[in-house]
Amino acid sequence: MKNKAKQKQIAIKILATIFSFLIFGLLWEMLVRFSDVGRVMPGPLETLQSFFEHFTEKYSAYTLPEHVWRSLRRVLTGYFFAAIAAIALGILMASYKTIDAIVSPLFNMVRPIPPVAWIPLAILWFGINDGSKYFLIFWASFLSMVQNVYAGTKSADPKLIGAAKMLGANDGHIFLTIVLPSAVPYIFSGLQLGINSAWAMAIGSEMIRSTDGVGWLIIRGMDNNNLLQELVGILAVGIVGFALASVLRGVEAKLCRWNKRGT
Amino acid sequence: MSMEQERDLTKRQMIVCDHVSKTFYTKNTETKVIADLNITANENEFLVLFGPGQCGKTTALNVMAGLETATSGTVTVGNEIVTKPGPERGFVYQTTALFPWYTVMKNVEYGPRARGMSKKERRKKAQYYIDLVGLGGFENSFPNQLSGGMQQRVGIARAYCNEPAVLFMDEPFGHLDAQTRYLMQEEIIRIWEKERRTVVFVTNNIEEAVYLADRVIVLTNCPTRVKKEFIIDLPRPRNYTDDKFLNLRAEIQDVVDKTL
Amino acid sequence: MSKENVKVQVRHLTKKFGDLLVLNDVSFEVKKGQFLCVVGPTGCGKTTFLNCITKLYEPTSGEILLDGEPVDLRKHNVSYIFQEYSAMSWLTVEQNIAFGLNIKHFPKEEVKARVDEVIAMVGLEKFRNYYPNQLSASMLQRVVIARAFATKPDLLLMDEPYGQLDIELRFKLEDELIGLWEQLGTTIIFITHNIEEAVYISEDILVLTNKPTTIKTMINNSLPRPRNVTSRSFIDLREQVTELIKWW
Numbered sequence: 162m163k164n165k166a167k168q169k170q171i172a173i174k175i176l177a178t179i180f181s182f183l184i185f186g187l188l189w190e191m192l193v194r195f196s197d198v199g200r201v202m203p204g205p206l207e208t209l210q211s212f213f214e215h216f217t218e219k220y221s222a223y224t225l226p227e228h229v230w231r232s233l234r235r236v237l238t239g240y241f242f243a244a245i246a247a248i249a250l251g252i253l254m255a256s257y258k259t260i261d262a263i264v265s266p267l268f269n270m271v272r273p274i275p276p277v278a279w280i281p282l283a284i285l286w287f288g289i290n291d292g293s294k295y296f297l298i299f300w301a302s303f304l305s306m307v308q309n310v311y312a313g314t315k316s317a318d319p320k321l322i323g324a325a326k327m328l329g330a331n332d333g334h335i336f337l338t339i340v341l342p343s344a345v346p347y348i349f350s351g352l353q354l355g356i357n358s359a360w361a362m363a364i365g366s367e368m369i370r371s372t373d374g375v376g377w378l379i380i381r382g383m384d385n386n387n388l389l390q391e392l393v394g395i396l397a398v399g400i401v402g403f404a405l406a407s408v409l410r411g412v413e414a415k416l417c418r419w420n421k422r423g424t
Numbered sequence: 425m426s427m428e429q430e431r432d433l434t435k436r437q438m439i440v441c442d443h444v445s446k447t448f449y450t451k452n453t454e455t456k457v458i459a460d461l462n463i464t465a466n467e468n469e470f471l472v473l474f475g476p477g478q479c480g481k482t483t484a485l486n487v488m489a490g491l492e493t494a495t496s497g498t499v500t501v502g503n504e505i506v507t508k509p510g511p512e513r514g515f516v517y518q519t520t521a522l523f524p525w526y527t528v529m530k531n532v533e534y535g536p537r538a539r540g541m542s543k544k545e546r547r548k549k550a551q552y553y554i555d556l557v558g559l560g561g562f563e564n565s566f567p568n569q570l571s572g573g574m575q576q577r578v579g580i581a582r583a584y585c586n587e588p589a590v591l592f593m594d595e596p597f598g599h600l601d602a603q604t605r606y607l608m609q610e611e612i613i614r615i616w617e618k619e620r621r622t623v624v625f626v627t628n629n630i631e632e633a634v635y636l637a638d639r640v641i642v643l644t645n646c647p648t649r650v651k652k653e654f655i656i657d658l659p660r661p662r663n664y665t666d667d668k669f670l671n672l673r674a675e676i677q678d679v680v681d682k683t684l
Numbered sequence: 685m686s687k688e689n690v691k692v693q694v695r696h697l698t699k700k701f702g703d704l705l706v707l708n709d710v711s712f713e714v715k716k717g718q719f720l721c722v723v724g725p726t727g728c729g730k731t732t733f734l735n736c737i738t739k740l741y742e743p744t745s746g747e748i749l750l751d752g753e754p755v756d757l758r759k760h761n762v763s764y765i766f767q768e769y770s771a772m773s774w775l776t777v778e779q780n781i782a783f784g785l786n787i788k789h790f791p792k793e794e795v796k797a798r799v800d801e802v803i804a805m806v807g808l809e810k811f812r813n814y815y816p817n818q819l820s821a822s823m824l825q826r827v828v829i830a831r832a833f834a835t836k837p838d839l840l841l842m843d844e845p846y847g848q849l850d851i852e853l854r855f856k857l858e859d860e861l862i863g864l865w866e867q868l869g870t871t872i873i874f875i876t877h878n879i880e881e882a883v884y885i886s887e888d889i890l891v892l893t894n895k896p897t898t899i900k901t902m903i904n905n906s907l908p909r910p911r912n913v914t915s916r917s918f919i920d921l922r923e924q925v926t927e928l929i930k931w932w
Contacts, residue, residue: 166702323491324521328535328586329511338534342525419525419566477850601847602878603726607932629851665923674914 201388208392215393221381223373229397232363232374235291236405239298240359244352247303251310251351252344256336268307276301276362280369294366301362302355309354313347314340346420349413356405364398375401438590438622439465439488444497445647446483457483459647461497465590468620472633475643476680481626482518482594484648488624489513489592502589511535514583514621516593520575522567528554528578529563535586553581556615573604580615590622597632609635613660630680634673635662642679652679691716691871692839696746699732705896706732709746712890712899714839717869719862721882721905724892725931730875733897734843737873738764750838761788763832764841767848771816771827778803778812780827784835802830805864822853826860833864842874846881858885862909879929883922884911891928900928 186205193199203211215225223231254261279300280293287293317340325335367376375394382390446458457480465471475481486492488499490506490513499506501513509515522531529547530537532554536546554563557577567575576596583591596612597605609632616623627633633640634656642651654676658668692714699707706729714720724730735741737748739757750760763784771780778799785795803809806826816824825845832840846854862885865872876882882889883905891900903925911918 318521320517320521321523323509324515324517325523325534325538326509327489327491327511327513327515328538328582330534330538334538338526338538339523342523345525417525419568477852599848601726601844602876602880603929603932604877610932665919670914670916670919677914 203389203392208389211389212393212396220378225397228373228375228378229401232367233401235294235298236359236363239295240302240356243299243303243355244306247306248310248348251307252314255311255314272304276304277365289370297366298359298362302359305358306351306355309347309351313344316347317343346417353406353409356409360402360405436467437464438467440500441488442498444487444494444499446487447495456647459649461649463641465622465624467622470616470623470636470638472637472640473624473626473643474630474633474640475648476645478646479643480646480648481643485592485594485624485626489515511539511586512588514586514588514591516579516583516596518595519599520579522575522578524567527564527566528559531578532581532585534582550585553585557581572600573608576608584619593623593625595626630673630676631664634669640676642676689715693749697736697743697748698745699736699741700744708896708898710899712902714871714873717871719865719872719887720890721886722873722875722890722892723879723882723925723929725894725929726877728892728894729897734841734875737841761835761837762839763835763837765828765832765845767844771824773816776813776815777808777827781831781834784831798834802834806830806860821849822857825857833868837870840870840872842872844876879922879925880913883918884913889925891925
């Protein structure tokens with residue numbers, strides 16, 4: 162009986178999703194058909210068709226999936242190192258007052274500076290090619306993650322730490338079994354923020370100067386007055402961003418089973 | 425309890441609080457919570473500390489357990505002076521202090537694991553205590569899947585699993601509904617009769633105190649000290665509606681009313 | 685019971701969730717100004733019962749009448765007090781108590797007069813400009829109770845309001861509640877797990893069975909007030925109720 166209700170809920174959800182895409186497509190189609198925009202802007206079906214065509218057809222040197230992969234590779238590399246650095250620094254700052262005191266003022270000053278402001282310097286330091294892109298992606302996602310890791314590490318309940326001490330746990334054991342698990346939900350929301358920043362920075366930096374990637378696709382579309390190419394690029398950005406976020410949510414749901422109510 | 429055991433109780437003192445006081449200092453204020461506390465608990469005795477609302481009984485328990493340090497005076501458990509938390513003293517918390525990311529099994533075996541016991545051995549021990557508190561079958565559940573009463577059972581099993589000489593319980597049933605609370609009172613006595621330990625149990629419920637205790641110590645308001653002591657020599661299982669029970673309850677109520 | 689004296693009528697109330705029968709043909713009446721306690725075993729349908737009255741759930745069959753008409757929360761003035769202190773943290777004590785009255789568009793002077801009246805009754809005059817986070821748990825619960833009484837409700841529903849309180853505070857607040865009820869003559873349905881509490885405060889005790897919940901019996905509680913929890917007659921009544929629902 163309960164299963165039936167659940168199935169029904171899932172069915173409704175799927176239908177609602179399809180419905181919302183249909184409505185969006187319809188509005189887009191109407192905009193293109195009944196207004197002046199239609200003279201330059203392609204409709205949804207044309208865009209979708211072009212999207213799938215470019216799985217085999219090339220934009221310049223690469224097909225669409227190849228462009229996506231090139232962007233994704235930059236994102237994942239920068240993001241991976243940023244996550245490691247952010248988790249390490251966040252935990253260190255939260256655990257040691259001295260490190261916190263030394264790093265915090267500097268960090269708090271640097272944090273409000275939008276990552277794009279570093280583009281000229283990054284190019285100067287790491288060259289105009291992939292080096293600067295890796296750095297910028299790393300930097301953007303690093304900045305948005307550190308704070309969460311720090312707050313998460315600080316969030317461990319003193320009562321639970323007391324309980325662990327009463328049971329005979331030493332500091333190292335307490336860190337591994339109490340402090341770290343308490344921080345995990347915070348770290349995950351940090352990772353979520355980080356992947357968004359990383360992806361945004363990847364597209365942004367590819368627009369500055371590159372010969373491949375989705376950002377390049379979009380900006381080149383604009384340069385050539387090829388709106389279809391732009392739209393295909395935007396669609397790809399949306400899909401990949403959504404997929405990345407879903408993967409992270411899935412991993413979190415698996416790791417933080419205890420954080421959910423009942424089953 | 426037989427006469428022989430009773431004489432045994434007076435023989436060995438397990439916990440001794442010797443002129444313990446505790447003051448909390450903040451920037452501009454100091455609050456004296458414990459005035460001068462002298463308490464002894466005998467081996468395997470069920471001692472209940474009863475006190476009004478915010479009288480400092482939880483602080484007293486924390487000091488005995490080593491979670492707080494006394495401002496003056498000493499606490500001795502066994503032959504050792506208490507200075508910090510330690511596994512020879514078990515603690516059951518007011519609201520559940522279970523580790524939410526661990527299953528029931530992992531919570532219960534936490535202490536032995538922290539002290540490096542082999543997996544096989546600690547699993548066996550944990551299983552014994554999980555069964556003892558009546559949670560067999562829930563080993564792989566997470567705390568948030570259990571009811572309040574079941575969570576407190578896990579807390580009790582976890583404290584027992586370390587095989588401490590003494591157990592401190594800080595109003596462990598205070599947040600349960602009234603009916604589950606009666607059940608848990610019966611349960612804690614059943615468990616304690618099976619696995620005797622020295623228990624110091626804090627409560628603000630007189631009925632609960634009389635139901636559980638070998639001895640009830642009534643504390644005064646803040647800064648707290650011992651007001652009066654009652655030996656509860658009723659046979660177990662006890663009955664709330666028994667005349668002797670009611671008399672004792674009224675007697676303690678009387679002392680408490682004068683304390684306030 | 686004469687017709688105009690009946691405040692609440694519950695007729696053949698049945699609630700199913702899918703195949704699960706939670707409430708099974710529950711019928712009873714509450715007189716105007718009556719203080720009724722509802723007790724039952726842990727996990728019986730007490731909360732479902734309450735949610736049917738407050739229209740959170742639609743009953744599967746049966747009906748609930750207030751003053752002879754089906755309950756309509758826009759027309760009838762029904763107040764609830766739950767276990768969680770539902771004081772609004774951004775409003776002062778005074779504003780919290782006035783909240784319900786303002787929603788119902790009472791004139792300004794009337795609001796002020798009623799707020800002053802109940803604030804005095806619960807002894808919070810000194811704290812009228814405090815915010816909830818500056819108050820203790822018992823004061824907060826007083827604010828919530830004052831807010832409920834201020835609207836002079838047709839019916840006051842209380843779901844285990846003192847469940848989380850310290851036992852001394854509980855007795856104190858129960859005494860206050862009885863005082864308020866005696867002065868204002870509000871009709872109260874008070875749901876609790878705690879049999880001692882039920883015997884201490886009620887005029888009548890409605891005893892429910894385990895799921896599927898039906899009415900086991902209705903007990904009249906005529907113990908004189910103030911009641912003594914360790915007196916023989918009190919203990920006997922408590923024992924009688926306990927025996928009816930004991931599951932542990």
